[in-house]
Amino acid sequence: MSPHAAAVPTPAPAHEHGARRTAAAFRAVYGAAPTGLWAAPGRVNLIGEHTDYNGGFVLPLALPHTIVAAATARTDGVLRLHSSDADGGPVELRADDLRPPGAGGWAAYPAGVVWAMRAAGLPVGGADLHYDSTVPTGAGLSSSAALEVVTALALNDLYGLGLDRQRLATLAQRAENAFVGVPCGIMDQTAAACCTAGHALLLDTRDLTRRQVPFDLAADGLRLLVVDTRVRHALADGAYAQRRAGCERGARALGVHTLREVPYARLPETLDALAGEPAVQALVRHVVTENHRVEEVIARLDAGDTRAIGPLLTAGHASLRDDFTVSCAELDLAVDTARAAGALGARMTGGGFGGSAIVLVEAAAAAAVGAAVTDAFAAAGHTAPRIFPAVPSAGAHRLA
Numbered sequence: 001m002s003p004h005a006a007a008v009p010t011p012a013p014a015h016e017h018g019a020r021r022t023a024a025a026f027r028a029v030y031g032a033a034p035t036g037l038w039a040a041p042g043r044v045n046l047i048g049e050h051t052d053y054n055g056g057f058v059l060p061l062a063l064p065h066t067i068v069a070a071a072t073a074r075t076d077g078v079l080r081l082h083s084s085d086a087d088g089g090p091v092e093l094r095a096d097d098l099r100p101p102g103a104g105g106w107a108a109y110p111a112g113v114v115w116a117m118r119a120a121g122l123p124v125g126g127a128d129l130h131y132d133s134t135v136p137t138g139a140g141l142s143s144s145a146a147l148e149v150v151t152a153l154a155l156n157d158l159y160g161l162g163l164d165r166q167r168l169a170t171l172a173q174r175a176e177n178a179f180v181g182v183p184c185g186i187m188d189q190t191a192a193a194c195c196t197a198g199h200a201l202l203l204d205t206r207d208l209t210r211r212q213v214p215f216d217l218a219a220d221g222l223r224l225l226v227v228d229t230r231v232r233h234a235l236a237d238g239a240y241a242q243r244r245a246g247c248e249r250g251a252r253a254l255g256v257h258t259l260r261e262v263p264y265a266r267l268p269e270t271l272d273a274l275a276g277e278p279a280v281q282a283l284v285r286h287v288v289t290e291n292h293r294v295e296e297v298i299a300r301l302d303a304g305d306t307r308a309i310g311p312l313l314t315a316g317h318a319s320l321r322d323d324f325t326v327s328c329a330e331l332d333l334a335v336d337t338a339r340a341a342g343a344l345g346a347r348m349t350g351g352g353f354g355g356s357a358i359v360l361v362e363a364a365a366a367a368a369v370g371a372a373v374t375d376a377f378a379a380a381g382h383t384a385p386r387i388f389p390a391v392p393s394a395g396a397h398r399l400a
Contacts (some may be wrong), residue, residue, distance in 0.1 A: 018068035018132055019399045026070035029090060031363050034070035034130070036157060040150035040396035041066045042135035043142045043191040044226055044349045044358050045216075046200050047316055048294040049310075050324055052185025053232060054287045055206040056249050057258030059292035061215060061392040062189055062195035063226075067133040067146040068399065074126035079114055081107045083131045089391075091237040094124050109144050110151040112179030116171045117155060136386065138232035140348075140355020144180075145188035149174035153193070165395070166208055169193040179373050181245050184351075195395040202298060206260055211303055217394050220306045222278060224358055224365045227338070227373055228386040229330035231354030242353050243324060250274060250284040264292040264381045266270055287354040289365045290316060304371035309359050310345025317347035326352025334359070334373050341365075341372035358390060 017175040026034045042060040049263040050060035074080075079098075082090040084107060091107040098115040102108035110129060117124040129151065152168040157160070163171075170191035176182050179295050186205055195201045199212040218222055251259050252272060262270050267288050277332075293312050300308040317335050321327040327348050334357040335346040346359040361369050370387045377385050 011116050018066065018134070022068045022132045023071045023129060025084055025132065025400070026128075029130055030072070030128045031082070032072070033141065034128075035072040036154065037068060037070050037399040038150050038154045039066040039068045039399055040146040040153065040192045040346070041195070042395055043188060043195070043358040044192075044224075044356070045187065046224075046349075046356075047290070047297045047313060047347075048187070049316065049349070050247075050291060050326070051241060051260075051287055051290050051294070052187040052203075052205045053183065053244055054185075054251075055258035056287060056291040058187040058203050059200050059213070059294055059297060060191035060195065060203070061200040062191055062197075062395050063135070063141065064391050065134045065136070065141070066391040067131055067135055067143065068151050069129055069131050069150045069154050071127055071129045071154040072157060074128060076126055078126040079111060080128045081131075083133070084127070085131075085133055085137070086291045090128075095124070100209075100387050101181050102179045106147070108119040108180050109147045109175065112156065112175030113148050113172055115179050117152070117161075118173040119174075120171065122159070122161055124155050124161075127158060129153065129154065136228055138355070139258070139386075140164055140226040140350025141226070141228075141350070142188040142192065143232070144176065144190045144352070145172065146183075147187055148175055148192045149192040151395050153398070156397060157204075165193040166190065166210075167330055168396075182253075183241050187317050191395070193395070194213055197394045198392050200392060202294075202300075206258070213299065214296065215306075217306070217392075218363070219272050221363050222306060223361050223363045224362060224389055224390040225338075225366060225370060225388050226349075227359060227370075229328070229334060229354060229356065229386075230383045230385060231328055231330050233354065239326075239353055241328065244357060246280050246283045247287060249277075250280045253277070253280065254284075259287040260291065263321075264288055282325075284318045289319055307344055307360075310343070313345035313347040313358070313360060314339060320352060324352070328352075328354055329380075330354070330377070330385075331357050333376055333380060333382070336387065337373045337376040338369050341369045343369050
């Protein structure tokens with residue numbers, strides 16, 4: 001990899017790299033040791049973009065990069081939130097006073113989880129929480145979902161709620177939808193809560209059935225690189241909501257509940273029925289073909305032919321770029337350069353409008369492909385990308 005690339009080290013497992021530091025920081029902020037420590041990961045999505053809020057298929061995997069939370073319950077209903085990445089002292093709120101929409105800023109995400117749990121009738125009160133993160137923010141790697149899920153897991157244990165991981169993910173999604181105001185689907189929170197090491201997670205967002213799909217890249221002599229373009233994305237700015245609204249308009253026009261119900265085999269006549277609305281037509285084309293691509297990727301992984309998923313990743317990027325129009329010049333440059341340098345496939349990952357791309361490469365070619373992308377960014381006058389391997393890792397768990 002070029003020496004000019006901005007490195008993001010692959011962190012050690014959270015119990016090694018974060019627990020002691022986070023516990024010490026909690027003690028420094030709140031004056032006592034925490035009751036426990038928990039971790040939740042960021043994620044990349046291998047394939048299945050903008051399908052989750054359309055009832056479709058997604059295939060994310062957890063990263064080794066995590067948000068670690070130290071926490072203690074309080075009996076006075078006060079919620080204090082502190083992050084090593086934010087300036088100033090703890091944000092102090094009262095659990096009884098939480099109402100959507102929440103105030104802006106990072107604290108809205110964990111505060112929203114407390115609100116969502118209480119709104120669901122769960123006996124959650126106050127807490128002191130401190131967070132440390134190795135998940136790059138704004139990179140399309142779901143740092144917000146990791147923050148929500150680690151908060152939900154900590155509160156689940158502190159208050160003895162006994163909720164399963166999917167329920168925690170659903171509450172975290174509710175927090176982001178109703179309290180933060182981002183109309184995201186369920187993929188990111190489920191990935192943070194439910195992924196397992198060495199696997200990608202096949203999630204059917206219509207009925208929330210899950211399957212862990214073995215994804216041992218090292219055994220196949222492959223590597224999946226994340227290229228963080230360092231173009232900051234913000235899904236709360238309205239563009240994401242516009243895409244979702246367009247998909248819902250398409251479903252209504254077609255007389256279906258969600259676009260998942262549109263068969264791939266009937267796509268030509270479906271698009272003809274939407275000829276009067278070309279923008280909606282393009283959104284529908286992406287969702288229907290993307291669901292089909294997820295199924296095709298699963299078929300190849302089940303057959304043990306991981307290399308064959310490369311062209312499907314690239315086709316997914318073209319669809320996101322041309323039909324869903326959520327790519328950007330930096331993402332397109334990363335994908336095109338990686339492919340020209342010998343990558344098996346590449347695509348943007350996450351909601352878009354910046355963020356990251358993923359690149360499937362032969363392990364022996366990873367350094368050369370990374371260097372080519374970095375050099376292309378320099379030649380174009382872009383900020384140097386951050387490039388690191390995506391290692392399929394564990395979902396949320398308690399550390400201590």
